Amino acid sequence: QQQVRQSPQSLTVWEGETAILNCSYEDSTFNYFPWYQQFPGEGPALLISISSVSDKKEDGRFTIFFNKREKKLSLHITDSQPGDSATYFCAARQQGTGSKLSFGKGAKLTVSP
Amino acid sequence: GGIITQTPKFLIGQEGQKLTLKCQQNFNHDTMYWYRQDSGKGLRLIYYSITENDLQKGDLSEGYDASREKKSSFSLTVTSAQKNEMAVFLCASSRGGADEQYFGPGTRLTVL
Numbered sequence: 548q549q550q551v552r553q554s555p556q557s558l559t560v561w562e563g564e565t566a567i568l569n570c571s572y573e574d575s576t577f578n579y580f581p582w583y584q585q586f587p588g589e590g591p592a593l594l595i596s597i598s599s600v601s602d603k604k605e606d607g608r609f610t611i612f613f614n615k616r617e618k619k620l621s622l623h624i625t626d627s628q629p630g631d632s633a634t635y636f637c638a639a640r641q642q643g644t645g646s647k648l649s650f651g652k653g654a655k656l657t658v659s660p
Numbered sequence: 661g662g663i664i665t666q667t668p669k670f671l672i673g674q675e676g677q678k679l680t681l682k683c684q685q686n687f688n689h690d691t692m693y694w695y696r697q698d699s700g701k702g703l704r705l706i707y708y709s710i711t712e713n714d715l716q717k718g719d720l721s722e723g724y725d726a727s728r729e730k731k732s733s734f735s736l737t738v739t740s741a742q743k744n745e746m747a748v749f750l751c752a753s754s755r756g757g758a759d760e761q762y763f764g765p766g767t768r769l770t771v772l
Contacts, residue, residue, distance in 0.1 A: 556700070581760070590664070590750050590763030591703070636702060647718065648761065652702040 550574055551639050553651035561659050566624040568654045570637030575618065577639040581648070582611065582622050585634045594635070595622070627658045662687035664764035666751050672770045679738040681767045683751030692734040693752040693761065696720055696745075703750065709734055710757060741771045 552571050560566045570580070578599035583591035597604040597611045597620070604611045608627075613620045624631055637651040665684045673679045685692065690711050695703040705718030707726035715726055723745070725737040734751060748768050752761040 551702075583763075588765065590752070590765050592763065593760050596760075647705055647708070650703040652700060 549652075550577075550649040551637055551651040553635075553637050553654050555654060556652070557655040557657070559657045559659060560627050562627060562629060564627050566627045566631070566656055566658070568622045568624075568635050568637070568656065569619070570621065570651055571617075571619045572639045572649075573618070574639070574649075576641050577649075579640055580611070580613065580620055581638050582609075583636040583638060583650075585636065585653075591636055624656070627656075629658045629660050632656060632658050662689075662762070664751055664753060664762060666749075666764040666767050668767060669765070670768050670770070672772065673738075673741045674772055675741060675743055677741045677771075679741050679769070681736045681738075681749050681751075681769075683734045683736075683764060684732055685734075685751075685753040685762075685764075686732065687753055687755070687762065688731070689753035689755050689762075690731070691754045691757050691759075692728065693754075694718075694724075694726060694734065694736045695750040695752065697748040697750055697766070699747075706736065706749075738769070741769070743771045745769065746771050 554569045581596035582594045584594040585591040595606045608625045610623045634653045638648045640648045667682045693708040694706040704720045709728040712731045748766040751764040754761045
């Protein structure tokens with residue numbers, strides 16, 4: 548059973564637009580949600596994360612919006628740049644317990660100049 | 661800072677062959693992980709190790725063995741390579757099980 552789901556699987560936006568990547572989860576005990584960014588030929592790297600006590604986390608052009616009641620979150624990338632073209636993974640686990648991360652299948656973002 | 665090194669970068673083997681992938685980290689992290697990444701399927705945990713000489717099975721451990729020889733290294737063995745397991749194998753490490761995971765660049769496995 549897929550614990551973490553992402554949509555869309557792929558997204559193309561123009562440079563300067565806002566890209567929105569969605570994520571939902573099944574396990575209500577999940578309370579820590581990192582987003583990873585992966586470029587071709589490289590391993591994923593932590594981009595931004597949020598815990599369930601917050602409903603928003605911002606880091607520059609990247610913002611996570613979190614809805615605990617609906618078990619949904621989204622990653623917004625404002626003023627998208629061609630260098631943001633990558634695959635983005637949503638992940639989830641119980642924070643502080645050392646439990647395993649559950650990853651979504653990833654979303655491939657292409658930013659066209 | 662630190663770095664995770666995975667060798668080899670590309671691994672080609674024959675069906676049924678035993679193959680070993682290696683991972684080294686110089687973060688001085690306690691916990692290390694092996695993930696398998698298939699196109700369109702995300703990352704699935706194969707094995708992880710909380711500390712030297714510890715080994716824990718992940719969701720996809722069947723057909724694999726792992727060994728944490730020392731704190732800085734973690735190897736993964738494909739016991740009998742199959743064509744349906746061609747994928748990228750990612751090694752990661754973290755200070756503790758609840759901390760940020762840092763990933764290596766991966767080993768791409770091709771089975772002929």
